Structure formats: C-alpha cells, structure tokens
Amino acid sequence: MNKKYQELSDELKRLSHLGSILGHLGWDMQSKLPKGAFTARQNQMTALTCILHEQSTSEDLGKLIYDLYEKGSDGYNDLEWKNISLAKRSFEDSIKIPSELIKRRAEISGLGFQKWLEAKQSNNYQIFAPLLQQYIDISRECSHHLNPEKHPYDVCLDGFERGYTSKDIDAIFSQLKLGLSKIYNKIQAKGSIAKPLPKQKFEISKQVQLIEEVAVALGFDKNIGRIDTSEHPFTGGGHNTDVRMTTRYDENDLNSALLSIIHETGHAIYEQGRRTDQYQDTPVSMALGMVVHESQSLLLERRVGQSRAFAEYCFPLIQKYFPEQFTSWTPEDYYLLVNQVGPSELRIEADELTYPLHIILRYELEKDLFNHRIEVKDLNEAWNERSLLLLGFKPESEASGVLQDAHWGDGCFGYFPVYTLGAMAGSQMYETFLTSNPDAETNFAKGDFSNLKSWMNKNIHAKGQLQSAKSLISSVTGTAINVDNYLTYLDQKYKKIYNY
C-alpha cells in the first residue's frame, strides 16, 4: 500500500467521522432535542457543516487526490481505486459550492425543521411557507453552482441517486400511473375484503416490545443500533455501527408503528450491513444512493412484511402481545387487513398499490415549484387539488396534507421519486432472491429471515459504492428498473386477493 493512498484514506475516514457527527445531531434533533434548543442545535450544525466543507475542499486534500488520480489505477485493487475516484468526484462537487452558501443553507436547516414541526403541530402551512421558499431558493442556487447547464431539479435528483433524470422518471411514472389506475379500477369494483382493525386500545409499551421483536427477527442488530420515537419515522444515526431507527405510536392503530418499523428495518440492515473491514468509513463502503436504500426498505416492507408468509409468523406474535384484541382473527385476516387497498391520507400509511400515486403527487408539485408553475404560498391549494385528481380526495387538514412529510421540512427536494424507483428495484431484487432461495417463504413463516438478510448483505450492502445504482440493479436483477415487471407483480397479487 503506498503511503499517499494511506494518507488519503486516513483523511477521508476523519472527514467521515465529522460527517457522522452531523448525522447523529440530525437524529437527535428529530428524536430527543428539547423544543427550546433548536437555535443551539442549529448553531452547532452550522459550525460543524462549515468546518466539514472547508476541510473537504482544502488545497492539501485536492493536491493529494489529484496526485494519486493522475498516476492511474496501477497497483490498486478495485476498492482502493474506487476510493480515489469517489474522493475526486466528491471534491470536485464540493469546491463548486461557495462556503457562504454552505453556511446560509446550514443556518436555515435547523430553523426550517423547527418551523415545519411547529406548522404541522398547529396545522398551519403558512408558518412553514416562508422557510420553504428559502429552501427552494437555496436549492436552486446550489444546483446552479453544481451544474449551471442542467435543470436545477435534475441536479436535486442527482443528489439522491446519480443517473436518474426527470426525463427517465416522467417516462416511468406515466406508464406506472396508467397501469396502477387499471388495477385500482378493478379493485374498486370489488369493494372491501378485510375486517377492520378492532376498535380497541393497543398499549404503547406492548407495541414497543412487539416492534423490537419483529425488527430483531428481520435482522436488526441492537448491539449496533437503537429504536426511538419521533414525529416522522426515519433511520439515521450517522454510522454503520450506530444505526438509529425511529417510529411513532398510535394507541388506536397497531399497524402504524409496526409497518413503519419493517420499512425502517430495511434501511437499518443496509446500514448495518456495510463493510466493517479496513474500508469502513471510506467512500466505497458507503450506501450507494437512495434508490437502492429505498429498494431495501420497500423490499422488506412490501414483499416481505405484507406477504402471507409474514402474516403466518407475525400474527401469532401480535396475538401474544394483544390477546384480547384479536380473539376471532386468523393470519389470513391479518394478511387481508394489511393488503387492503383504499384511500389513505398519509403516504407512509398508504397501501402498496396507491403509494406510488402519493409519490407522483409530490414529484409533480416539486417540478412545478422548480418550474415556477406554482408559487410556494399556493402550495397547499395545489396539493389539495392534485390530491383530489390523483387520489380521489382532499386531505382533511394541512397537517395530514401538505405538511405530512418531514422531507420539505429538511429542505430536501427530489427525494420522493426514489421511493417508487426503490419499490420497483426492491421488487425485482426480491424475485431474484426467490429464484435462488425457493424455500425462503417457508422459513419466513417460522420467523427465520436469515437467508434473505445474508443475500441482501452480500449482493447489495457490502457492495457499497463500487457500482452505480443503475449498474447494480441490472447486474443483480438482470434488467433495469422495469415498470411492466412491477405492474405484473401487483396485478397478480391483487387478483388473488380481490378475486377480480
């Protein structure tokens, strides 16, 4: 190993430690921070963000990277050479953004989240609107610095998974919208198929135990992770040995926490499954991007967590914790309950079929905001109108409509499409997994998910950033993200359930 490479690797690890502090502070902000401490947190995160940007764009680091890069890949293994290339790409992106913009962006981030939370809790979008405007302006400015020739929204998309443009996504989403509505129409003609969730209380302390048991069964390692509560479920924590999932509990709805924790466990086992060898904390060991991240969470949530095999395993567990609530229920009843299709105000509680419509709603609104076709102040009305068109209803409140997601509260645009791209990629991956593990679902029914976790660890998590997302998905599943595949899977699934 040459000395200069070692020097680069050490410096990249050190920068990664600083970055992981920011990840940790973000987790704490959403899950533990006292209300009166937002300004302090904002000051902390701004100070550290500026240092991280400064040190990630230092002349010494640039020189080191170019020295190594220009000598070529001879003498390096794939991982080492990838680290040099990734460091170069990241350096080149970072130096494009002026420090004062980094500072300005960091300064409004803490405030933005605080205002979003306040707006949501008081059901008043206008509290958040001015911050959203600032977020969009700054986002536009960053995009311009990163690539003035590209549409600013495409630059945002690139930030979450390189290589997917709004042109790609438009094509995928228009085909998907059509296909989904065909299935949806057939389902609506059939009416309801499931018993409603018993109208009883589900004690939160028992829900806590139940979701922990499920997360651990699915592969979550509590030795290097935690589960906490937050306004909006997420997975964070900042390090692959410190992976922190959150959820929120509803005393009247057991599935609110349970289904969301299955989703988060998909993210968490991705993070926990990243390399822990000498490449730990170097760029190549990091998660690839958010399409692949969501492929893991949605594979687990949809293909596993909403399967018959899972109901066989999980329903007896639910009965163990809530014996009085489910006296005359069977696993099949529970399977039908979680697979019932119907309007849901909240994206994260939507069924598998209508979920992409929630995504399309947000994606279209984001594009319109970035194209000046709608104004921030009118976003609430635009949301309600588009919701009526796409989902068939207007939300009952601003809190359960335009304010429901934390993403805009984080100043994060271009994220939503990755959920649906991820759902499709995850579904393809699951089918590939099943071809080499035909008995897997028999094991799932017994609560044994170890083969799936190993397969995901090996084929996705440990791969880190060695390939692009497009290349990883193709090499694992044999094809690019394929809308036909996905629609066929959904049609076959719901045909059996709704008997249409």
Next chain:
Amino acid sequence: MNKKYQELSDELKRLSHLGSILGHLGWDMQSKLPKGAFTARQNQMTALTCILHEQSTSEDLGKLIYDLYEKGSDGYNDLEWKNISLAKRSFEDSIKIPSELIKRRAEISGLGFQKWLEAKQSNNYQIFAPLLQQYIDISRECSHHLNPEKHPYDVCLDGFERGYTSKDIDAIFSQLKLGLSKIYNKIQAKGSIAKPLPKQKFEISKQVQLIEEVAVALGFDKNIGRIDTSEHPFTGGGHNTDVRMTTRYDENDLNSALLSIIHETGHAIYEQGRRTDQYQDTPVSMALGMVVHESQSLLLERRVGQSRAFAEYCFPLIQKYFPEQFTSWTPEDYYLLVNQVGPSELRIEADELTYPLHIILRYELEKDLFNHRIEVKDLNEAWNERSLLLLGFKPESEASGVLQDAHWGDGCFGYFPVYTLGAMAGSQMYETFLTSNPDAETNFAKGDFSNLKSWMNKNIHAKGQLQSAKSLISSVTGTAINVDNYLTYLDQKYKKIYNY
C-alpha cells in the same frame, strides 16, 4: 461596540458551539450509545476535539485576543472585558498543550469509558486498570505542560475550580474528618431512628413520573432540558438551552432515583439559569467551576431535599404514586428515613454526614496515585483497606467499590474534592438565602420553590464567570468556605434527629 471585540465574541461563540457538540456526544455516549458503537464515537470525539484545540490555538485568534487585551479595558463593560481576559487565559492554557497530546488523550477517553463500563458490569477492576494507568500518565503529562512547577495533582484540581490547592483541601479535610467522626460517634451510640423502606416493588414507570414532577417543582424547565437513564447519574447536554439530566432506577429502592434527581436538578437549574442575552455562549456566561456547580446541586439535595419542609411536600406525592407501599407512614417517617446515618457502599447514596468520608477516601487515593505511593494495579486493595479505615467496611464487590464512580472512567482526577467543598459552600449559601427569605420553608412545604430558584439564578447562575469561586462564595455568604459553620449545622441537625 468595537468591531474587533465583535469579531472575538463571534469566534468565541462559534468555538463554544463546537464545544457544546462534544458535550452532547458525551451525554449520548453515557445514555444512548449502542454498545457496538464506542469506537465510532471515540473517532468522532477525537476528530472534533482536535479541531477544537487547533482552532482555539490559531494564530489569528491569538493575535485578535492580544490586540484587544493590550489596548486595555477602556470602553468595555465588565462582561466584555471579562470575556477578553478569559479568552486570553484560555488561549494561554490551550497553546501549552501539544496537539498530539490532545489527540492521544481524546483517543483513550472513549475507550476508557467503555472499559470502565465493561469492568463495572463484569465486576472486574483489572479490565479497567490498564486504561486507568494511561489516563494517569496522560494527566500527569498535561499537568506538566500546563505548569511544570506545580504538583501535577494541584494542576488537576485547578482544572475543576481554580484557586483550590491540595494544601487548602488537606487543611479543610483534616478538620472536617475530626469533626465528622465526633458527630458520628454520638449517632452510633443512639442506634437506628427510622423505619426501613418498605420491602416492596416501586414500579419504574411511576418513578419516572414522580421524579419528573419533583424536578419540575424544583425549577427544572423541560422546554430546555430532558431526563434520561444512564449507568451513573449526571447532568450534561452541552448547552444552557439543552440541559440533560440522567438518573438510574432501582425497583426496590425509590430513593435511589429520587434523591439523585434532586441533586442533578441543582446542576440543571444552574445551567438553565445561565445568561441567555447577547453574552450567551461567551466565556463570561459559562458556569464558574465545579465547586460552585456542586454547591448548587448539594444545596438542593441536602439543605432542601432532605429538609422537613421538603418531606411535607414530597411525601404526599410519593403516596400518590405508591399508595400501597406507604400505608402507615407520615412525612416525619420519610424525613427520618432520608436522614438516617449509616454505612453506605455507594457514595451517591451516602447520607449527608458520612458523604465527605467517601470523598476523602477518593481524594487520598488520587493523591497517593499521583505521588507514586500506590500503584494502579493495587488500587482495588488500597480502596478496600482505606474504606475499612474511613467508613468501617470493605465493599462487597469491585463494582460497588473501586469501580462505582464514572469519574475515573472519564479520566477525571481532582474532581472529588469539589463535592465536599461544594456541599459546604452550598450550605453557607442556603443560610444566606434564608436570612432574606425567612418564610421560604413554609413555601417549600407547599411545593413552591420559586423564591429559592430566583435567588440562585440571580446570585449565582447569572453571575457566570465574572468573579472567581472564592470571591463569589465570600461575597454571597460573607465568608470563605468555613468548616466550623458546616460542622455546627450538621451537629444541630443530627442532635435534633438522634436526640443525643
């Protein structure tokens, strides 16, 4: 306001934000961090500690400070000029310690705490001993850099409260030891005066509610703070708007969490009571030092929390949460229970009278370690022998003996004496408070502690670092820390309780 002062003030605030991140990470390490994440946390804290040291010793900062200092105090108010002086002192201390030593110290800190925890949990001192040796070596090295002419242990003492040397403390402690043993002998001749705590379970979820109610009544503001659980109770969090207390719960002993939270609330209201005006986050707004900090916690724990008036308020509350456990008890019974004198293995559960003996034990051992009179490997035996001499018993286990406190696990030497200096200072302060608030205890009995909190806020917390600890204590109480005062107070209190 001159521009250069503003520049200094902004930079000191920024450094303080970085420092507060370290405070936060320390809180998390002791209360939330998954076991497998210690190395990651250590890497994070090392990276940030090094940056903070580097930026606190930068040439630019030094130049700015000296430019301002050399022009003199004209045109500044007391607070501003104090900030310049404190910045100079802090800069001069920081540049004395080489960066590589800062790095080495930071590197072993995370590991040290992890090993202490492991040693305590597996009741095996030898797991921790090698780290303790490293801590002492590094501590000695730091002391030498800070002041090669002073005894290294005196430099350690200075780190927690400037101005108290081991010579001062020896004099105080020898007088105290003698006085305490006289009172102790009289008490032992009388035997037990209190009923034992009922041998029943105290449900932890109810303890959580009880201690929160008590902390809030005493003045803890949940809007800018939290209460969590940790192996060893402490107050941290890193910012005066984000003050995080911890405690630990024992299902068999209600007082374990309750008494420790009263103590921590004293620290917490100090932190929460610091200035929030334009001087927030500048040196002058910071807590003075640990003698004064402990004076606040021990004033609350001992003079308030163990008073008759407090029992009048608190005992009905205890009965509200635990109606079945205390059927035939009165507030007076509870008062006697918490004031019962007798051997306690754990320092933090010791009664007010024998508590200083626990401190003297640790202080003498620390001095012996720094004077090479005992070796680290023999510390466990030395602890046990000295415990027999001072306290009359050998601890039952290493976990409840030499490993019981987190301080050495943090590499922190010279801290323990501040508890007893603080107890004496706090007791004097409380007497001063009573002279101007003669009805205070009548209000305490009704659960109203607001006058006390206001008095502490005004006379101690808001004063920040304007004076030295010695000067603050004298100006508030009219005298330096006075052993006779303290012994008189204890003698009068226990005379009434034990009727000797």
